[in-house]
Amino acid sequence: MEHIHILMVDDHPIIIEGYQNTLMATKKEHQTLIIDTANNCDTANILLRKAADERPYDVCFFDISLPASSDGTITSGEDLAKICRALMPTTKVVILTMFNESFRIHGIVKEINPDGFLIKSDLTSLELSEAFQHILFDPPYYSSTVSSFLKKAISNDEYVDEINRKILYLLSQGIKTRSLTDHIDLSMSAIEKRKKQLKSLFKVEDGRDETLIMKAKEKGLV
Template identity: 70%
Template sequence: MKHLNILMVDDHPIIIEGYQNVLMATKDEDQTLLIDTANDCDMAQIMITRAAKTTPYDVCFFDISLPGSEDGRYASGEDLAMLAKKLLPEAKIIILTMFNETFRIHNIIKEINPDGFLIKSDLTSMELADAFQQILKSPPYYSSTVNNYVKKTITSEIYVDDINRKILHLLSQGIKTRSLLEYIPLSMSAIEKRKKQLKILFSVYDGKDETLLHEAKEKGFL
């Protein structure tokens, strides 16, 4: 009998319920699935940290758009995936997201290199079941939209690292630039430099933060 400890993180309980039902209905006979769920970054962070000290998860499912943590350290499923990779090195990481923008897909593959990457609009119950079993045996598994982007030899010019994503997220929450120091371990000049780089990356010519946030949102980074 194979016991699999699973974490599912999505801010829509009905979606998690759907995933659970599919996996329970299609699991192999010798598999026992023990599924924990979380709806936001704070709860997921607690569960990942606890699992690392007790019983590690075998598989973690992360939605990308999630309510950020109270302390601003975790702004999305990407941040949680990076934490899981660090604390649970044996766990299979599966990203599920509505984002199907080329830049975002390249960014996730480059930064997280997940064992599974599924675009929700591609997903059927059958594909989720097949993906789960394939990821257990021989990852990675990418859904059709991701595969199509990967096959196109477009190397994204936009690569936004962890700190830059946090800057974008905090600015979008209405945090002023001078207050970013409270959340990001960099000097003010380093933060300003990164903001300038982001504006160049996203072709923001008017210098405004509002335009930067608009462009980042258009390209699926917020």
């Protein structure tokens, strides 16, 4: 019997329940699934660190848009995926998200290089079960929208990296631009340049930080 340890992280319990039911109903006869769940970054972080000390997960599913950790250092499923990679290098990392903009997909692939990348609007029970088995034995598995975007060329500066996401998060928490250098190891001119690039990428025509944050929230970046 093969015991497969899984972590599922999503802020909607009913979605996790659906994932669980699908995998349990479609697993192979020789497979036993042991599934932990988390609805926020704090709980997921605790489970990841506990597993790293005891028995690493075989597969971790991370939704991108999650409530930030209480100390603000972990703001998304992307951050959790990086923690997982650092603590448990052999664990298969699967990203699930509603967001399907090209720059978002390319950014996640570049930053995380996930073993599985599924857009929720592509997902059916059949595809989830097929993706799970594929990821276990022959990763990566990318759903159709992801594969389509990855076939198209995109410039290297058209994705939102970890620093840009931190800038967006800090601005969303009310931190003024002049104080960002206290939290990010960049010069003010470098931060201003990044903000300008973000406003261009998100088509912020009025130039206001408030509009930038609104657009970032719409895209699940904060």
